[in-house]
Amino acid sequence: MRLISPLLKxxxxxxxxxxxxxHHVAGRGGLSVxxxxxxxxxxxxxxxxxxxxxxxxxxxxRQQLRWLRTHYRVVPPEDVLAWLKQGAELPPRSVxxxxxxxxxxxxxxxxxxxxEEGLPCLFFITGMSAGEVPxxxxxxxxxxxxxxxxxxxxxxxxxxxxxDLGALPQRRSLWWELVRKLSQREPRERDSFxxxxxVQCRLAEVGEDARTSDDGGxxxxxxxxxxxxxxxxxxxxxxxxxxxxxxxxxxQRVESALMExxxxxxxxxxxxxxxxxAFAYPFGDPSSFTxxxxxxxxxxxxxxxxxxxxxxxGARLPHFAIPRVHVSAEMGPAEFEAHVSGFHQxxxxxxxxxxxxxxxxxxxxxx
Numbered sequence: 001m002r003l004i005s006p007l008l009k010x011x012x013x014x015x016x017x018x019x020x021x022x023h024h025v026a027g028r029g030g031l032s033v034x035x036x037x038x039x040x041x042x043x044x045x046x047x048x049x050x051x052x053x054x055x056x057x058x059x060x061x062r063q064q065l066r067w068l069r070t071h072y073r074v075v076p077p078e079d080v081l082a083w084l085k086q087g088a089e090l091p092p093r094s095v096x097x098x099x100x101x102x103x104x105x106x107x108x109x110x111x112x113x114x115x116e117e118g119l120p121c122l123f124f125i126t127g128m129s130a131g132e133v134p135x136x137x138x139x140x141x142x143x144x145x146x147x148x149x150x151x152x153x154x155x156x157x158x159x160x161x162x163x164d165l166g167a168l169p170q171r172r173s174l175w176w177e178l179v180r181k182l183s184q185r186e187p188r189e190r191d192s193f194x195x196x197x198x199v200q201c202r203l204a205e206v207g208e209d210a211r212t213s214d215d216g217g218x219x220x221x222x223x224x225x226x227x228x229x230x231x232x233x234x235x236x237x238x239x240x241x242x243x244x245x246x247x248x249x250x251x252q253r254v255e256s257a258l259m260e261x262x263x264x265x266x267x268x269x270x271x272x273x274x275x276x277x278a279f280a281y282p283f284g285d286p287s288s289f290t291x292x293x294x295x296x297x298x299x300x301x302x303x304x305x306x307x308x309x310x311x312x313x314g315a316r317l318p319h320f321a322i323p324r325v326h327v328s329a330e331m332g333p334a335e336f337e338a339h340v341s342g343f344h345q346x347x348x349x350x351x352x353x354x355x356x357x358x359x360x361x362x363x364x365x366x367x
Contacts, residue, residue, distance in 0.1 A: 008347075013334035016343070022334075023071060026093055026313045026341035031080065032072070033311050034340065035280075035324040036061070036099040039109040043216030050172065051143060053329050055220070058109060064327070064336060065117045068095055072340070077122040077238040081277060084304055084319055093313070095340065097121040098306065098324060100242060100280055101137065102129050105219040107232050114237070121237055124280035124306075127244035127267045129229045134222040137246055139179050142194050144221075146171045146178075149201030156200075158193065165201075183248035186256070190245070226271065233272050240278035241265045241302070248283060249293045257293055261300035277303040284308025284324070294320045312342030 016022050026032070037054035039061050046052040056064075068074055073091040080096050082088035097114075099106055102125035114121055128135050147168065155162045159181045165171055182190045224232065233239050241264040243249070249257045261279060268276045279302040281289040286309065297305040297320050310323035317323070325339040338344040 008338075009332060009335050013332075013338045017334040017337045022337045022341040022343050025343045025346070026072070029092065030313050030315065031083070031090060031094050031096060031317060032313045032315075032340050032342065033096045033098060033306065033322060033324040034327055035284075035306070035308055035311075036097070036110070036327050037101055038099065038103040038105045038220075039113070040329075041105045041109050041216045041219035043214065044220045045216075048147070049329070051140070051147075052220075054326075055105070056327060056329050056331075058113060060329075061110065062113050062117070063333065065113065065119055067333065067337075068097075068340075069117060069119065074119045076120045077240075077278065081303060084317075098124065098240075098280070100124045100284070100308075101246070102126060102224045102229065102242070103220070104134075104222045104224055104228065107224060107228050108219050111232060111235055111237070115235065122240055122278060123232060123237055124240045124242035124278070125224065125229060125268060126242045126246050127264045128246075129224040130226055130267050130271055132225050132227065134218070134225055136221050136223065138182075138190055138194050139175075139246070140221060142178060142182075142197060143172075143175050145194070145198045145201045146175050154200055156193075156197070180248060180251055183251035184253075187245040187247075190247075230272065233274070238278075239268060239272060239274070239276060240280060241268055241276050242280050243282050246282045248287075249281060249289045249296075250287060254292060254296070258296050258300060261296055261302070265301055279305040281305065281307055284326075310345060312339055312345045314342040315345060 013022075036056065039058050040046060040052065040055045042058065072093045072095045074097060075090060075094045077096060079088070079090060083090045097119065099110065099121055102123060106123060146165065149165055151165050153162070153164050156178070159178065161174075161177070163174060165174075182193060185193070229239070241261070243260040244264045244267070245260065247260065249260065252260070265276045265279070279297050279300070281293065284307045289307070294305065303319075304322060305320040306322045306324055308324055308326050311325035312323075315323045327336065331339070335344070
């Protein structure tokens with residue numbers, strides 16, 4: 001697939017898009033759900049595509065919204081809920097916009113574009129936005145610590161890890177191992193570990209970090225505060241829950257996973273005075289949640305839940321594992337249409353479709 005991918009991106013998808021074929025494929029009906037993670041703020045200079053690849057440029061975001069508005073029908077989240085729960089009809093070629101994590105740039109850089117284009121979006125927010133002190137996602141803070149530290153030995157005795165910090169790929173591998181292990185810990189213990197890691201890596205406090213020392217960096221890395229979240233909700237955007245602290249749910253005990261879901265819903269409802277009916281699994285890939293977590297999402301009081309893969313028109317839409325198209329920074333216009341239309345997923349072939357079906361069965365997912 002690596003060998004054919006450039007051919008698809010730069011030749012096949014543009015040809016099919018220009019011919020109108022992809023728009024025809026999308027006519028199979030259903031719903032296409034897209035997920036963003038924010039917009040790269042003006043003034044922020046990205047130097048790590050691994051870190052920033054989930055965020056799109058303001059120019060690309062505006063172009064994608066205008067294209068969707070021209071060729072599809074971007075529908076309000078509440079209409080999708082009525083469709084799922086009450087059997088209400090959706091217009092042909094309906095698209096739902098969603099955005100995960102609740103970074104500050106969703107308010108400062110993303111919302112203005114949505115309002116200019118007159119389009120709604122469902123934002124999934126963590127419980128970390130319930131306070132007034134600006135915070136970062138713990139796993140991004142940990143990543144910055146590891147990649148910024150000098151080469152040399154590090155020891156994380158509480159997790160049984162002793163190693164040397166070497167080349168960037170090795171640091172990224174260590175980072176993901178730590179994310180998996182720390183997801184098993186309680187949030188306070190996890191936060192304490194991240195702060196101790198900064199000390200061991202001989203780095204400054206978060207507010208003094210080079211990447212968060214200016215306005216662009218703060219909008220890139222900091223989460224919404226309580227006041228800012230209220231501003232986002234007051235703009236007419238819909239708010240969903242994304243757990244309290246964004247762990248890998250698959251690594252947690254059942255009690256902890258349920259608490260992460262329930263408390264995030266209750267916290268946001270108390271803060272906003274509105275029902276929070278939608279949930280998005282943190283990370284959202286097949287390894288990040290299990291059939292147990294699908295059951296817990298319903299038990300936690302949500303009406304539906306979203307994963308972060310397998311999206312596009314024609315996809316099955318189980319209420320507690322709704323697939324989404326993950327929009328990335330590297331996705332060009334034709335590739336974007338191929339994903340939205342469902343053709344990219346279709347092109348993966350019967351063998352891959354059977355693997356996906358087996359995965360869905362193992363997760364307990366049904367249409």
